Amino acid sequence: MFARVSVPLLFFFIFFYPFSVSAHEPHVTQEMGDLPMLPGHLSQEDITSRKLSFDQIFAAGKRLFDAKFNTLDGQGRPYATGNGKPTGRAPNLDMPMVRTSGPDSNACAGCHNDPRSGAGGDFVANVFVLAQVLDPITYSVDPDFSNERNTLGMMGAGPIELLGREMTRDLHRLRERAKAAAAASGLDVTLPLESKGVSFGSITARPDGTLDFSRLEGVDNDLIIKPFHQKGVVRSLREFTVRSVLLGTLLGLVFGASSLYLVLKVGLTVSASIPVAVISITLFKLWARLGGRDATILEHNITQTAGSAGESIPTNI
Numbered sequence: 046m047f048a049r050v051s052v053p054l055l056f057f058f059i060f061f062y063p064f065s066v067s068a069h070e071p072h073v074t075q076e077m078g079d080l081p082m083l084p085g086h087l088s089q090e091d092i093t094s095r096k097l098s099f100d101q102i103f104a105a106g107k108r109l110f111d112a113k114f115n116t117l118d119g120q121g122r123p124y125a126t127g128n129g130k131p132t133g134r135a136p137n138l139d140m141p142m143v144r145t146s147g148p149d150s151n152a153c154a155g156c157h158n159d160p161r162s163g164a165g166g167d168f169v170a171n172v173f174v175l176a177q178v179l180d181p182i183t184y185s186v187d188p189d190f191s192n193e194r195n196t197l198g199m200m201g202a203g204p205i206e207l208l209g210r211e212m213t214r215d216l217h218r219l220r221e222r223a224k225a226a227a228a229a230s231g232l233d234v235t236l237p238l239e240s241k242g243v244s245f246g247s248i249t250a251r252p253d254g255t256l257d258f259s260r261l262e263g264v265d266n267d268l269i270i271k272p273f274h275q276k277g278v279v280r281s282l283r284e285f286t287v288r289s290v291l292l293g294t295l296l297g298l299v300f301g302a303s304s305l306y307l308v309l310k311v312g313l314t315v316s317a318s319i320p321v322a323v324i325s326i327t328l329f330k331l332w333a334r335l336g337g338r339d340a341t342i343l344e345h346n347i348t349q350t351a352g353s354a355g356e357s358i359p360t361n362i
């Protein structure tokens with residue numbers, strides 16, 4: 046009996062065991078026969094050409110949100126540093142799962158699920174923001190650093206963004222009206238700022254074109270409604286925009302070339318993460334001065350990620 050079972054088993058191990066172990070990815074313990082959760086993705090072309098209906102796109106989004114990603118989909122904390130760049134981790138950070146730091150999960154719906162997928166999360170789904178870039182053990186319990194946040198619901202985030210945009214437009218119109226009235230009359234003009242039944246205090250325009258923001262309520266001096274993130278600092282959830290990817294790619298090219306030059310010339314490279322972030326903020330701010338739209342923090346994030354990824358290509362650091 047024993048011999049009859051063990052001989053095929055022995056063959057099995059000799060022939061198949063080597064295939065189940067990957068020398069390059071020590072944390073992968075994939076069972077044979079597993080498949081990725083997502084067999085494929087929608088193509089942007091099928092969306093823009095309207096080949097797919099809204100319902101189909103929506104269903105695909107829901108599948109993405111609910112999918113419990115496995116390592117065949119690319120899931121895996123050890124190589125994810127949270128900044129989009131496969132940087133090496135300090136030995137004490139190289140652990141497959143750290144419950145105290147929160148961000149370990151297989152699915153968006155793993156946290157955003159209360160009372161249903163896409164909504165908020167239970168206390169246990171709280172996240173220590175930035176724990177992915179700091180030593181999670183020390184910092185997630187350190188009162189000076191830890192920033193524990195509860196999972197937000199995002200039902201209707203799209204309409205909220207559009208509503209914010211309409212209200213911003215109303216407030217900007219009122220600002221321009223006050224400026225024009227002050228210029229025409231030569232007197233200070235104060236107008237109440239209100240949009241869709243919500244009051245944001247008042248603004249005073251002076252004849253010389255300057256503004257007095259001291260009586261604004263609940264809105265920054267730029268009069269832009271920012272409904273997102275914990276401090277209400279983000280106006281849009283759009284992140285992967287053409288301009289942020291383009292700028293990131295350009296900066297990646299420049300930093301990639303300069304890194305290669307530096308490493309061949311002096312044997313040293315520089316990290317481009319911070320320079321790219323600073324340049325991205327500076328360029329988008331200049332663009333905003335010229336009348337364009339300033340970038341959101343999410344767009345800066347994409348630019349920085351693309352730029353620093355470009356920089357790391359020649360040296361792999």
Ligand code: HEC
Pocket residue numbers: 110147148149150151152153154155156157170171172174194195196197198199202272273274275282
């Ligand atoms: C480990 C838990 C967790 C997982 C997994 C998770 N989130 Fe979140 N999410 C949070 C928390 C916590 C916040 C609030 C962060 C804050 O307040 O700074 C949040 C905030 C958000 C927001 C901002 C909403 C707003 O109104 O400002 C969006 C959008 C979002 N998550 C989308 C996603 C998507 C898409 C995924 C999957 C790719 C995902 N989340 C996976 C916990 C999680």
